[in-house]
Amino acid sequence: METIQQRFTVSFSYPVLFTTHLFDPSNPQLRLFFETFPGGDFRRKILFCVDAGVLTAYPELPLQAAEYFRSLPMEYIPEWVVLPGGEAAKNDPALFDAIVDAVDQFGIDRHSFVAAIGGGAVLDLVGYAAAVSHRGVKHIRIPTTVLSQNDSGVGVKNGINFRGKKNFLGTFAPPVAVFNDFAFLATLDDRDWRSGISEAIKVALIKDKVFFEWIEANAEALARREEAPMHYLIHRCAALHIDHIGGGDPFESGSARPLDFGHWAAHKLEYLTDFRIRHGEAVAIGIALDTYYSELSGRLTGDDAQRVIKVLLKLGFDLFHPALGEDDCAHLLNGLREFQEHLGGRLTITLLDAVGKGVEVHEMDDTLIRQSVNRLRSSHLAWA
Amino acid sequence: METIQQRFTVSFSYPVLFTTHLFDPSNPQLRLFFETFPGGDFRRKILFCVDAGVLTAYPELPLQAAEYFRSLPMEYIPEWVVLPGGEAAKNDPALFDAIVDAVDQFGIDRHSFVAAIGGGAVLDLVGYAAAVSHRGVKHIRIPTTVLSQNDSGVGVKNGINFRGKKNFLGTFAPPVAVFNDFAFLATLDDRDWRSGISEAIKVALIKDKVFFEWIEANAEALARREEAPMHYLIHRCAALHIDHIGGGDPFESGSARPLDFGHWAAHKLEYLTDFRIRHGEAVAIGIALDTYYSELSGRLTGDDAQRVIKVLLKLGFDLFHPALGEDDCAHLLNGLREFQEHLGGRLTITLLDAVGKGVEVHEMDDTLIRQSVNRLRSSHLAWA
Numbered sequence: 164m165e166t167i168q169q170r171f172t173v174s175f176s177y178p179v180l181f182t183t184h185l186f187d188p189s190n191p192q193l194r195l196f197f198e199t200f201p202g203g204d205f206r207r208k209i210l211f212c213v214d215a216g217v218l219t220a221y222p223e224l225p226l227q228a229a230e231y232f233r234s235l236p237m238e239y240i241p242e243w244v245v246l247p248g249g250e251a252a253k254n255d256p257a258l259f260d261a262i263v264d265a266v267d268q269f270g271i272d273r274h275s276f277v278a279a280i281g282g283g284a285v286l287d288l289v290g291y292a293a294a295v296s297h298r299g300v301k302h303i304r305i306p307t308t309v310l311s312q313n314d315s316g317v318g319v320k321n322g323i324n325f326r327g328k329k330n331f332l333g334t335f336a337p338p339v340a341v342f343n344d345f346a347f348l349a350t351l352d353d354r355d356w357r358s359g360i361s362e363a364i365k366v367a368l369i370k371d372k373v374f375f376e377w378i379e380a381n382a383e384a385l386a387r388r389e390e391a392p393m394h395y396l397i398h399r400c401a402a403l404h405i406d407h408i409g410g411g412d413p414f415e416s417g418s419a420r421p422l423d424f425g426h427w428a429a430h431k432l433e434y435l436t437d438f439r440i441r442h443g444e445a446v447a448i449g450i451a452l453d454t455y456y457s458e459l460s461g462r463l464t465g466d467d468a469q470r471v472i473k474v475l476l477k478l479g480f481d482l483f484h485p486a487l488g489e490d491d492c493a494h495l496l497n498g499l500r501e502f503q504e505h506l507g508g509r510l511t512i513t514l515l516d517a518v519g520k521g522v523e524v525h526e527m528d529d530t531l532i533r534q535s536v537n538r539l540r541s542s543h544l545a546w547a
Numbered sequence: 548m549e550t551i552q553q554r555f556t557v558s559f560s561y562p563v564l565f566t567t568h569l570f571d572p573s574n575p576q577l578r579l580f581f582e583t584f585p586g587g588d589f590r591r592k593i594l595f596c597v598d599a600g601v602l603t604a605y606p607e608l609p610l611q612a613a614e615y616f617r618s619l620p621m622e623y624i625p626e627w628v629v630l631p632g633g634e635a636a637k638n639d640p641a642l643f644d645a646i647v648d649a650v651d652q653f654g655i656d657r658h659s660f661v662a663a664i665g666g667g668a669v670l671d672l673v674g675y676a677a678a679v680s681h682r683g684v685k686h687i688r689i690p691t692t693v694l695s696q697n698d699s700g701v702g703v704k705n706g707i708n709f710r711g712k713k714n715f716l717g718t719f720a721p722p723v724a725v726f727n728d729f730a731f732l733a734t735l736d737d738r739d740w741r742s743g744i745s746e747a748i749k750v751a752l753i754k755d756k757v758f759f760e761w762i763e764a765n766a767e768a769l770a771r772r773e774e775a776p777m778h779y780l781i782h783r784c785a786a787l788h789i790d791h792i793g794g795g796d797p798f799e800s801g802s803a804r805p806l807d808f809g810h811w812a813a814h815k816l817e818y819l820t821d822f823r824i825r826h827g828e829a830v831a832i833g834i835a836l837d838t839y840y841s842e843l844s845g846r847l848t849g850d851d852a853q854r855v856i857k858v859l860l861k862l863g864f865d866l867f868h869p870a871l872g873e874d875d876c877a878h879l880l881n882g883l884r885e886f887q888e889h890l891g892g893r894l895t896i897t898l899l900d901a902v903g904k905g906v907e908v909h910e911m912d913d914t915l916i917r918q919s920v921n922r923l924r925s926s927h928l929a930w931a
């Protein structure tokens with residue numbers, strides 16, 4: 164009997180907006196968004212989920228939001244779901260259940276919104292719960308860290324950990340909008356301010372030499388926590404990520420992952436340190452490692468490699484961790500095998516041919532990896 | 548600062564194949580599928596999850612499959628995950644965890660396959676677990692009931708129940724292939740054989756008059772469990788569902804759901820009877836109710852309405868349930884309100900203008916609903 168072939172395409176689209184003081188009564192952005200959102204005759208509700216770290220720093224938020232939504236043509240749920248910030252958000256299945264319970268209790272349907280305010284971890288958790296409740300309620304992200312504003316929060320992935328396995332459960336589920344409110348960054352601690360900058364360096368190194376040079380020129384100002392350059396950095400980094408995702412393979416059906424430059428070692432390092440180092444801090448080390456590797460394997464000039472190291476150091480990143488070298492790098496090399504497994508058996512790693520020019524390779528040499536680690540270790544002593 | 552607009556489309560495609568004795572060594576279908584599946588250089592694994600009802604009826608399956616896969620270029624996992632059949636599969640969160648654990652334990656990655664063999668309930672559970680493990684491992688469906696072969700198994704939805712709420716958690720996640728093996732139907736009990744036929748009547752009534760006339764002509768043969776007409780019915784019904792999903796709004800971003808003809812009452816009836824009546828049995832009653840309603844509201848001729856009732860009766864469906872009329876239809880009418888809530892406040896219901904011609908309406912009249920129920924009740928006495 165004849166085979167039937169199903170075929171269709173689905174279109175996705177969402178704006179990423181940049182603003183300050185989103186809930187200020189004079190800020191029109193949210194109002195404009197809701198007033199022009201298609202399907203105005205649906206009865207819509209909005210439920211907020213917030214990172215406890217953010218709520219502590221901004222305890223007035225729920226009242227401000229309640230006031231803001233008073234004049235909007237939708238039902239605002241005054242009860243907020245408060246979630247612990249950081250990786251803890253993704254480790255406890257009860258938090259997932261709590262969000263789904265709230266969706267149920269407050270009658271959030273597929274035409275209503277769940278908005279998440281917080282760092283990348285809380286956004287990943289809430290995005291996942293929203294994506295699978297009723298097979299997907301509308302999801303709004305309001306990222307509050309550098310990393311989530313310039314990378315994780317503007318993309319299409321979400322996820323939680325399962326029995327300690329990082330991001331084991333998750334979906335590809337585009338939000339309906341992302342609001343990057345720069346005012347939140349003021350209360351970040353220095354590690355979180357710095358951490359997300361490594362994603363900008365990453366994407367500049369593989370795609371945009373001019374942006375990398377801008378980061379070099381502004382490294383001190385960024386390290387001093389000047390606001391204007393940080394706003395530019397976030398906007399440009401977000402734009403590069405958004406272009407890449409939209410222009411490529413958004414739901415990652417292939418195995419190439421150019422945006423994962425520096426990430427194979429970073430992932431392993433996060434595990435080896437029990438997530439005591441931040442994602443962005445691990446990425447900085449991963450970038451340094453793969454930069455040295457690119458040089459040692461004859462791709463990158465020594466001068467270019469030094470520029471990369473220098474900008475990372477200027478920003479205050481620590482570029483070595485003892486876990487890298489432990490047992491003659493056995494753990495780290497295992498991480499490479501695991502990454503290969505994860506990609507379905509075919510390894511794809513991004514290295515650098517030059518500043519601003521990533522290149523994909525399909526194998527890495529253990530000896531050169533060890534040499535890169537040794538070089539990081541000895542430079543580290545010199546830098547200190 | 549300038550808003551960035553993300554926009555992209557994602558293409559989906561999968562074959563729905565029709566066969567008998569899928570794991571027979573002489574059946575080339577599975578072999579052909581895997582040999583031509585793109586990306587031959589990935590190391591791929593396949594993990595099977597099976598409905599306990601199916602395994603009891605076909606205890607030789609795992610051995611047959613092991614033998615079949617011996618000559619295929621992939622790693623076959625000999626341990627099968629066995630899941631209780633029927634709605635129980637979707638009620639117990641521990642079963643979801645068991646599938647995710649197996650994905651972890653056997654190292655199923657995004658380039659490997661999870662295949663599900665079973666009725667609609669087991670397919671919904673396994674499809675959900677596969678869709679969220681690693682943000683989606685490749686999923687193959689092997690439906691074994693009439694309903695899952697002609698409707699639920701060929702579509703893009705999956706789901707499980709959450710705290711007793713039907714399909715509260717789920718995703719839209721197309722499989723990579725569906726293999727409809729007719730040989731499985733032999734061991735269905737009569738209720739499950741019959742139940743799925745109502746979905747064919749549903750889709751014929753709203754879209755295909757010629758198919759409806761074919762069902763009328765073959766109703767006795769279908770009721771006698773003749774195989775050839777059942778195979779044709781499943782193929783045609785699956786084709787109509789597949790066309791509709793692919794041509795319309797596959798991930799249901801709007802609120803129109805023409806394929807839900809007869810379903811608003813059916814859903815409520817499933818709840819009111821604690822899922823003691825099958826989905827397809829409830830749909831048959833829902834079709835009868837909305838057919839009378841279409842007649843009473845002046846859309847459908849009395850002759851056409853009688854044809855619908857007659858074919859359902861010939862097939863052996865019971866067309867009334869006391870829960871419909873309880874408390875002067877209060878529960879049923881509540882079901883209509885809940886359906887409206889579920890659609891985001893704007894009601895869309897499909898009725899019939901003629902046999903083969905559905906029409907969308909945005910309100911239903913309580914009095915006419917009560918009259919339709921009364922008519923079903925009194926006809927029921929006459930039919931008995």
Ligand SMILES: NC(=O)c1ccc[n+]([C@@H]2O[C@H](COP(=O)([O-])OP(=O)(O)OC[C@H]3O[C@@H](n4cnc5c(N)ncnc54)[C@H](O)[C@@H]3O)[C@@H](O)[C@H]2O)c1
Nearest residue numbers: 216248249250282283284307308310311315320347350351
């Ligand atoms: N989905 C993706 O594509 C993707 C990509 C990269 C990383 N991630 C995930 O992102 C997570 C890391 O996110 P992160 O770096 O944003 O950190 P985070 O979410 O772990 O937050 C770090 C800390 O900052 C606090 N915080 C957040 N905003 C604050 C503010 N404005 N003021 C004061 N404190 C604030 C939080 O409460 C938390 O304690 C990881 O779980 C990682 O896996 C996801």
Ligand SMILES: NC(=O)c1ccc[n+]([C@@H]2O[C@H](COP(=O)([O-])OP(=O)(O)OC[C@H]3O[C@@H](n4cnc5c(N)ncnc54)[C@H](O)[C@@H]3O)[C@@H](O)[C@H]2O)c1
Nearest residue numbers: 600632633634666667668691692694695699704731734735
């Ligand atoms: N995903 C969708 O789009 C969609 C659409 C409609 C219905 N559904 C779901 O489908 C489910 C109903 O599915 P169903 O009607 O296939 O029934 P079912 O899955 O509930 O199975 C009914 C019984 O038949 C047994 N069984 C299955 N195949 C058998 C075989 N070949 N021989 C002997 N016994 C067999 C099962 O073990 C079970 O006991 C419901 O949960 C419903 O919500 C999903």
Ligand SMILES: [Zn+2]
Nearest residue numbers: 314362442446
């Ligand atoms: Zn990253």
Ligand SMILES: [Zn+2]
Nearest residue numbers: 698746826830
């Ligand atoms: Zn149905």
